[in-house]
Amino acid sequence: MTATAGAERPTATEPLRVAIIGNPNTGKTTLFNALTGLRQRVGNFAGVTVERVEGEFRMPDGRRVAVLDLPGSYSLSAGSPDERIALEVLLDRDRQHWRPHVVLVVVDACHLERNLFLASQVCELGVPVVIALNQFDMAQEQGIEIDVPALISAIGVPIIPTVASRGEGLQPLKRALFTAAELPPPARRFVLPPEIEASLAPLVQHLEHGGLPTGTARMEALRLLGVRRGEQHLADIPDLARQLDSARDAIRAVGHTPEREESEARYGWIGELLKTAVRRRSASAGASTETASDRLDGIALHRVGGPVIFLVIMALVFQSVFSWAAPLQDGIDVVIHAIGSRVAGFLPDGDLRSLVADGVFAGVGSVLVFLPQIAILFAFIGLLEQSGYMARAAFLMDRVMRRVGLHGKSFIPMLSGYACAVPGIMATRTIDDQQERLATIMVVPLMSCSARLPVYTLLIAAFVPATPLLPGLDLQGATMLAMYLLGTVTALLVAALFRKTLLRGPVRPMILELPPYRWPAVQSLAISVWQRCLLFLRRAGTIILALSIVLWALATYPRADVDPALGEEARQEQQLAHSTLGRFGRAIEPAVAPLGYDWKIGVSIVASFAAREVFVSTMGTIYGVGGVDDAALQDRLRSETTADGRVAYTPLIAVGLMVFYVFALMCMSTIAVTIREAGGGRLGWKWAGIQFAYMLVLAYGAAWLTVVGGRALGFS
Amino acid sequence: MRADTVIVAGIVVAAIAYLLRRALRQARARKAAGPDCDHCAH
Numbered sequence: 001m002t003a004t005a006g007a008e009r010p011t012a013t014e015p016l017r018v019a020i021i022g023n024p025n026t027g028k029t030t031l032f033n034a035l036t037g038l039r040q041r042v043g044n045f046a047g048v049t050v051e052r053v054e055g056e057f058r059m060p061d062g063r064r065v066a067v068l069d070l071p072g073s074y075s076l077s078a079g080s081p082d083e084r085i086a087l088e089v090l091l092d093r094d095r096q097h098w099r100p101h102v103v104l105v106v107v108d109a110c111h112l113e114r115n116l117f118l119a120s121q122v123c124e125l126g127v128p129v130v131i132a133l134n135q136f137d138m139a140q141e142q143g144i145e146i147d148v149p150a151l152i153s154a155i156g157v158p159i160i161p162t163v164a165s166r167g168e169g170l171q172p173l174k175r176a177l178f179t180a181a182e183l184p185p186p187a188r189r190f191v192l193p194p195e196i197e198a199s200l201a202p203l204v205q206h207l208e209h210g211g212l213p214t215g216t217a218r219m220e221a222l223r224l225l226g227v228r229r230g231e232q233h234l235a236d237i238p239d240l241a242r243q244l245d246s247a248r249d250a251i252r253a254v255g256h257t258p259e260r261e262e263s264e265a266r267y268g269w270i271g272e273l274l275k276t277a278v279r280r281r282s283a284s285a286g287a288s289t290e291t292a293s294d295r296l297d298g299i300a301l302h303r304v305g306g307p308v309i310f311l312v313i314m315a316l317v318f319q320s321v322f323s324w325a326a327p328l329q330d331g332i333d334v335v336i337h338a339i340g341s342r343v344a345g346f347l348p349d350g351d352l353r354s355l356v357a358d359g360v361f362a363g364v365g366s367v368l369v370f371l372p373q374i375a376i377l378f379a380f381i382g383l384l385e386q387s388g389y390m391a392r393a394a395f396l397m398d399r400v401m402r403r404v405g406l407h408g409k410s411f412i413p414m415l416s417g418y419a420c421a422v423p424g425i426m427a428t429r430t431i432d433d434q435q436e437r438l439a440t441i442m443v444v445p446l447m448s449c450s451a452r453l454p455v456y457t458l459l460i461a462a463f464v465p466a467t468p469l470l471p472g473l474d475l476q477g478a479t480m481l482a483m484y485l486l487g488t489v490t491a492l493l494v495a496a497l498f499r500k501t502l503l504r505g506p507v508r509p510m511i512l513e514l515p516p517y518r519w520p521a522v523q524s525l526a527i528s529v530w531q532r533c534l535l536f537l538r539r540a541g542t543i544i545l546a547l548s549i550v551l552w553a554l555a556t557y558p559r560a561d562v563d564p565a566l567g568e569e570a571r572q573e574q575q576l577a578h579s580t581l582g583r584f585g586r587a588i589e590p591a592v593a594p595l596g597y598d599w600k601i602g603v604s605i606v607a608s609f610a611a612r613e614v615f616v617s618t619m620g621t622i623y624g625v626g627g628v629d630d631a632a633l634q635d636r637l638r639s640e641t642t643a644d645g646r647v648a649y650t651p652l653i654a655v656g657l658m659v660f661y662v663f664a665l666m667c668m669s670t671i672a673v674t675i676r677e678a679g680g681g682r683l684g685w686k687w688a689g690i691q692f693a694y695m696l697v698l699a700y701g702a703a704w705l706t707v708v709g710g711r712a713l714g715f716s
Numbered sequence: 717m718r719a720d721t722v723i724v725a726g727i728v729v730a731a732i733a734y735l736l737r738r739a740l741r742q743a744r745a746r747k748a749a750g751p752d753c754d755h756c757a758h
Contacts, residue, residue: 352720355727543738549731553724610735668739 010101015064022106023115024072025515027134031164032069076121101181102128109139116270124188124219128180129157136161143281150277156186165521190269199250203243210237225258293516300392317380319477321373328372336365363548366620367540367613370454378532386520404492405499405507410440417447421670425677435505439498442691445665446491448484451612455661456483458616462634463654487662547614551621554581596653596707609666652715656706663699665692
């Protein structure tokens, strides 16, 4: 029996549809980017792609190819939401009518045995297949000699060696996609014992009646034997569970174990295949088989040394964010200052000039100066991701994660949260268990995202002295590290609390693959940093600009009859107090007064619900530091006094304010993504409500405790 | 009314309109493809 049904050919006008699938961390996304010229995020750890991502490229003769990058899967199971996406697309069960003409299976040449399991399943789907033997160079370095022609004849599909990170093998691969589209789809290459085939026959027939092509039905029948839970993508086939149970009973009756049939059959076949097609060069006499990665892991994963190295790396990252960014920040400051003065100089004295100087340049400019910090932070994160160190960090964190009741897979979403909670929450799709997934969603926003960076930086630069603590680390860097650690540790504690109360359930162990260490690709690193910077600039030029303008208007109107005899600062103060913003601030002041904040911080906090960085631009607008000099805003904050002449902002209040920002969920986008990912509808709203409420209570309580506790201990 | 006051009023109204449109877009996106977070391109 062959799997011929279901194969489609592209028509003359439509592009060739190619779906890319493969085990996690085989370089699928790198290959996708190399083929399409797109810039999807790439990381040297599993679970970077959690959605279907589409791109397109053209052959030299103009033929179009549409490519779909599917999430990484070890097999065609539908356990977690991201694996389900892959299976639904390949079987067109998602009803999006994107059934691929060719499936491109990306196989890690260094781990053929495990990778070929998925490939052998895909080869039974009734769709032409091409295999990219990726990271071929690394396999050669490791002494793995692969007889590609032997593999081709054994598997029956085109196989192309590639090194996606260097663009090697792309042209033959592109040609092979078109060649494969013309070939009949591959079929199962191994034979099941006749008694198993006979036991499976009724189930295969049932699946065929349910609409699956012959080859797919045979593959699914074998696969379903080992699946414990219901399969959503087959939910529309009636009576499937009963048929499956009878197939299992029949297999048990002939002395076999249904759950093991598939893995035994596939791995048995793969084992035989590799015996003939792969040879390992034996290490020379006396030489160690230990690779450089193994030796590095001996240090990086050491029980004591590992966590210490992790902390040292993190401390260096945050210290560099401060010390390396400073000269660049000054440069940007000077440029913006020069442009601001020039533009304002063209305008006559009046409202328009004030809007440009105090609204646009003071507001947007005060945020723009943080661009170097964003760039440095993301350069480091990219470096750690691409080198493979992040996977080690995940390994180190696994023990901690399990202790708080989270799955080791939760580490990646939490790590993504350092950049932005939205992709972090979306990355929880790799977690199979709903309770574990919800617990992770609940705590991801506690990880300090990049929007908090300008707030921390402004307050630390203004109120924390650069006292040296250790070689290469001063008090400013340490304070920044403390804020990130505070968010992370609290996230773990809150997760433990959720797992012991609302989201109770067993903790399952994680199998983590440690990729070999790699030199980061400079180009891809530069692209990811550049993209982050562009996004930051786009945000500054859109939402922060619009909010700065609105806040300027609220701080300027209605106009007060200011006493001309007063000094500049006093006149400004009088106008602010009379303005809409001032009146609103006074109204909410009682709510923030217990935290030691005045109404100006109060309105800045309220304004930053739209975007956290707006806290900085609002302070810039309120203080009308039209010169957009970052240092000027820091000076104004330090010298600000209350009506009774006391210093308005002290280091203790600044620390309390940072603690507030560590915990408060002030981001509309995060709330929106939680609603969707927690189940949508009433359920989504419920969890988003719980998340917002607990974070607000935590933020307010912790900021209050910081200020009151600090005062009790004699700090000011 | 002075010319610059009119320009300022126009700019402020445009900024408010932009923010409202963005909020609306986010509310709609939540129901459809996903939230529009221009912070991380999601």
